[in-house]
Amino acid sequence: MEFKILRVDLSGLKFREEKIDDKTLRRFLGGRGLGAYLALKEIPKGANPLGPENKLYIMSGPVTGTAEGFEAGRTHFVGKSPLTGLIGESNMGGRFAPWMRRSGYDAIVLEGKADRPVWISVINGEPRFHDASKLWGRGVHHAEYLIRKELGVGPKDGGVVAIGQAGENLVRYASIIHAGSRAAGRTGLGAVMGSKNVKAIFVMGDRQPEVADRERFEKGVEHLKEKIGKHPIKDALNKYGTAVLVNIINQIGALPTRNWTKGTFEKAEDISGEALAEKYLVGTRGCWGCQIKCGRLVKTDDPKWGVPEGSKGPEYETIFAVGSNWENGDLQSIIRLNHLLNDLGMDTIEFGNTVAVLMELFEKKDQLPEEKREELLKLLDGIRPLFGCPCPAMELAYRTATRNGIGEVLAQGARALADYFGCDCVAEARKMSLPAYDPRAIKSMALAYATSNRGGCHLRAYAVSFEVLGVPVKTDPLEVDPKKAKMVKEQQDFFASIDSMIVCKFNTFMTPSPEDYVDLLAGATGWDVTAEEIMEIGERIYNVERLFNVREGDPGDYLSRRLVEEALPDGPAKGETAKKALEVLLPAYYEERGWVDGKPTKETLKRLGLEEFMYII
Template structure:
């Protein structure tokens, strides 16, 4: 078996509640490596053309890369693949965080899920052992509550959980999958696929080391790459400012997506810059597994009428644009709250902002009226309305 792999691929049939472990030959790994390539191999091999994305026949595949879980810096990612209910085509989305490395340490290179459970369930994987557990009591709960309950049930705070919220359960076509409340497999509606299978979460705990061919050489290269990464000015900017660093460039160039894409000029753009972000809502930063950059924003708002929990991270550039300037909103505190709500429900922040901005444009043009909106003044710049719409 090539180093960097466990040699185990977990197959789960939620319809029959059965699971089995495949042990592919070395040539398989050398050909498909992991991640998207591995996932697409199984999709092309086992799925029929024209499969309904929300049917039991759709595969839902979680696949880290060969490097995921090793000391290699800034590569903790894993891919989720399925036929997308949003596009009808192959959908794939990556996420960072700690879940991917944990799956490898738990003894698996990938999980291939098919079928659909008649009742809500979640998977519990610990060091090669698999359980399909009842999740009826979790169905309908947001991500924070679900994570708290699962960790209490399993009596292990170190468990890593990938899950869906109410958006995935209700088959919203742009529902995401989230791990650790703030790392998302987004944009393709893969959370809806998970919801169609009545799979609420996958809880993973692993303590097994990943075998390396030459630990000393890996350690040496890791130190060299880490130094090069952190000596790069872009890495330092990313640590200090995160992805919101790009807001200023777009704003000053007059190409910040604004008012449902009708203009690139946003008068209050300074209020959305990373510098303003750091002064007003930033509480700290977090890093993914083995990543020295720590670009993940952690925000907090603690006001009498507006509170944002730092457990849900903070808005990235795309969220600032989609739930901010695109909707005519320039208040980062409300954008942070909108981001938190989307994270609780596992709604894609970009698609959510696009839908709301489009509805605001329709309201402005008279295509939607108060009768259609239930009395809501769906006007650009109405920050309270954005929260209501979510």
């Protein structure tokens, strides 16, 4: 197994190649694991996330782009997050990583800072810098179009990742966008790319990714293909996309509504995946090799909310962020905002939560101190952000991306906005606002959010799968049982390995145990791995990320006040808070992990072979 990294020195405009040895690779696999390990080793303590000392790791994994039938086209980005100041990492679908491997490199690392805007192309092992002054200030759709025009390649050849105006203007939750809609959205790594003056990266080539043991690999692929192909969740995802969750989550009272003050939304039916499929869907689209094809291609009828036909439709998280969280029941406006936020290169979840906080501030403006109220009204400059009304959001999106007026404050994220006006009305963990599953109604999500290393995130442990969907076993979402701590911990470890291979997490709904991936990984790499080793690698990765946070001053495993003190007023989870879940589950979780107060102990590090980082704790 060979892993080739292209290091891009932007300060000196030079390229350098580096190979990762087999031993290190077997400890971290690639993708998220190797990225986090390199970030911990190479990014200096206390580095400015938007300074030249931060680095951006664009990683593929050993399985990326090797076979069809399951999703292995994802790219993982790692760096220090400008939003949280802790580890920042984000996983993106599409076809970028397979093209990157075909271009001759398994990973690209951006270091330093260019003195003028550039974009980078890597074609068949030949990296080049290009002048990006003509691309600067353009949306991602136009930037990608101009890049393809300059290189003379068609829309299906090669992959582009680009940042929009938000990334250029260092909005703290700017995302990196691929193919117009696939976003490495969370933790604001687009701003890191923007701070380095890199507008876009293009990769293309015809090198085939190598597979060590073809026979065993094919066996693993066949196993996954068969298991995924005949599972009912596959059909649901294909038919309705991730938005199929809107009705399911609304029914159990966990769909955050009106800036996290309610758990059910009366117009949920109008913004559900079923409504999307019935009225606006024109096709589906999958990532590299995927047979699920959950991506939506949509159109709209209302000229007020027009998008080009075949525009990429909103995911469940976006529908929550700019839909139910604003009490907005107009699906067409959600589609349009999704298109616009992708073009500007902004994380829809964080933007939705930030604007929801702004709406609440505007609603309660009479309770603010005199000077804060005047400042808010002055910054808003006549805009009236009201719950239930999506119209001012377009203006707010442009203003945030260009940091104009109120946009200057919105660009700092939901937590910073709430702090600025002295109103604790935000739902967050580690300064990153939460995605669309209310931890008060799904108890183990409280633990999953609080212990997620990159901040409030549903993808470190997707407890919804066993609490709501019943994969692999169904549990009661309102019950606080210390056994759930073990399930969350195991899922975190498993997902860390999955993110490092890199396979899509949607595959794990149908193949929820590490045994399903043994043949695949062993075949691709030639190592004699076992299911236990896959879990151990995951645990090692999770500890490395935690060590990064501890070194940078981790604020601890917490949920913001709204979730632990304010009870849900409606729905099946009426009267519930996340307080008890945290009190019971956190100690059990630390016990499972071998941590004390959220920090790994020396024994744990020794067991996982991380002695080199003992100095941190």
